[in-house]
Amino acid sequence: MPTYILASIHGVTIWFLLTVWSHYAWHPIALFNALTLLFLAPCKAALSGQNTAAAAVTLNPPAAGATQLSGNAYGIDPNTTKVVIYALTNQWYVQPRVDAPFTDISTNGSWESSTNAWSSLIVLLVNPDNYTPAATEITNPALDPGVLAWTIYPSQPISVDFSGYTWGIKVAGSVASARFDPGPNFWSSDPSVVKAAADGLHLKVTQVNGAWQCGEVYLTQSLGYGTYTVQVSTRLDQLDHNSVAAPLFIYAAPNQELDNEYSGAGGLIPSPYNAQFVVQPYTVPGNIVYYVQPSTAQFTSQIEWYADHVTFTAWNGWSKVPAPTDIIYQWTYTGNDIPPPGQERVHINLWRLNGSAPVSGVGNEMVINSFTFQGPGVINLPTV
Template sequence: MLLIAVSVVLLPALAGGATPAIELTYVPPYGGAGSLRGRVSGVNPSDYAVAVYINVPPYGWWTKPSFAAPLTTIQSDGTWTCQIVTGGQDSYATEVAAFLVPDTYNPPVGDGQSCLPSALYAYPYVQTARYQTIDFANCDWRIKVAHDVVGPGPNYFSDSGQNVWVDTNGRLHLKVMQQAGQWLCSEVIADRSLGYGRYSFTITSGIAGLNPNVVLGFFTWQDCVPQYHYREIDVEVSRWGDAGSPNTQFVVQPWDTAGNRHRFEVDPSGDPGGVTTHEFIWEPGEIGFRSYYGGFTLTPAAGDFIESWSYTGGDIPPAGGENLRINLWLMNGLPPTNGLPAEVVIGEVTYLPYEPAGVYRFWSPVNSRHFYTTSESEKLKLEQNYSHVWTYEGVAYSAPATGGRANLAPVYRFWSASLSAHFYTTSEAERDKLINIYSHVWTYEQIAFYAYADGQQPPGTAPVYRFWSDKLGCHFYTTDEAERDKLITIYSHVWTYEGIAWHAYALPAGP
């Protein structure tokens, strides 16, 4: 189960300087009974209360424990308890939200709204999602579940291991199947928002012979932003109930606006293994779509292209809080025309940020250490003027050269004249320690590039492993698992493994 908790503090601090805050200490398991429990701090408990809401698909958000008692009392020690399962489908709530409000506050009634009123978020809150999760493409994905029909379709969605699973080769399987008289569909949701960039997914099987009533979707989506058409950008594989229609489409919502949809046919037999890759490159003024044969590649060969389409119309959504989703579902909830289950296998998903850059790797046999840079001028200088000291080894991986995008962290670069070595870190604590305590050893140079901290990485990235050598007096960084294992198993007398430094792209990135 994945619990996503976000605490936002917007109330003023008390006289003593304490900051009002709320947290959850126990969340009943999905499908079970029990009370929600939590704790508040930074307030006088007698002056505040907690407003609790649950979201039960497809019925929306509901006040708990009841309309008659919309506020939960806070005990003198700051703890509180709220019964959130009071009937109906309450035990199947997928989201729970709790707000710290004055005890005189009259909270808005939750009686089935699709979104909570924005006014509630002016108060400190905590919100959690109760989903099963899977690890695919180096990213956590929530598995959608609904015990009554919801969109798209509408359909039932299952988080069963028979509907959604990752095999031993790391491929994602999505299945539509019938169980106990109900057709169950599948959907996974990336657990973080990514923003502008290149989104790609590779289908290794399932397109050939896909039933006309079955839809495979790869798309971005954000709830509660109808003004941007939910930030929905789609690649969809389906014949939409008509066996004679094209089986693939690129869409910028709303789909029924002239010029917002491009339909075409994909024949997977154009690749020897039946593999096809489909992607969109989302920029502020353009969305470029393309499909090609084979697995993901930075620059597809001209002969591999199946279709490409550029959209520059007026419905390009701005990047915001959207998440990437993949689903397999039934058009209008209609069963497959042949009455048989349908399965699609996704080999890989890759996200490349807007304007990534190659991280160049150099080796110095003179100093027995590596150097990394995204700077073309530094690379050229070493190659032209210091080739007797530095040997260019190629692009180690790719990373954004600039920040400003979701979840990116700066990689700070230091130089030590006494060690003749560079050091790189995303840790602000490490950075400050070197600046404040070890400035006689380390000199801060600049932000080298940007990367993703462990746990914040998008799909398609790879961990960068960090080693330290007491003998050589330097660090080493690599995405290569074979290099990592070699240092750990054969050269442990020289190198000590320190863990994952950050996550980046194992291949040079760029549209």
């Protein structure tokens, strides 16, 4: 598990927040690096993380639009460790070039590189023998396997802990070029948009600094075949016309996706329906079914995914095994488009259709009470 360090200096005020997971033991190297980061911290904060006790990396704060970057690395061997930089525009792009993704670190720990246009920057410490940079990424590169340490600028949360799992937060900036699909929309990690609280995971469509922002989280690991279940405590039959909620979908690629989605009346889903189960690609006959989500404030959505079938079920209440009368809709798919496991991630999101502002002028919120996963085995679920 990572150590997170947030250090900033403003005038003579120093704010230093260090959170160490309970199994992490302090030792002199880690303490030295933490204090070094504190006193060398830039005037505008950057959020940094360590996946190893000693490794750490900093980024000297660049001016907006700057193309020259520099920083320092600590607790590493510069002969076996490199810097990798990603810049965010409409997605994350490796810098400075696809054919030159690694930046050398000098013997004193300093590094220098360059970048193209960006709204956010991520600097990674990696061992090139254990990490191959992708040319582009949709999800946050700091969460990639093999990353020793990272820093993100400007500072922003990159993950939340919910139901015993770490969930990455989808982020896109506040300029037109930084809209991501679906929508496309602006996606934010601001706590007013995405937060984990005592009553569950909260996602909102809301305005942040004058722009409508959406929320999405995704598991940072593949779970494979099994049964995925979320408990929802929101009336999704009351969504705004331009809002779409997906309390549970499993995504590997555009045509390798399993969805449970809800929309406002006459929005994404054709009237008189307001909910759908989908096996992508949805354009293939038999890969999508529609149903009506009732006015229930507590319901369960489940996807049972195996090589030979996918069973989607929604039911009233949060019972582990529903009574047949509680089942809202159930559909079993046995077609040719069942995705293979390995690259998939569970996602949860709330977004705006075509990036349009809510018709009502106010946003929506979805609260997920819990998420559970059960690996392959017998599921005693009633059928209808």
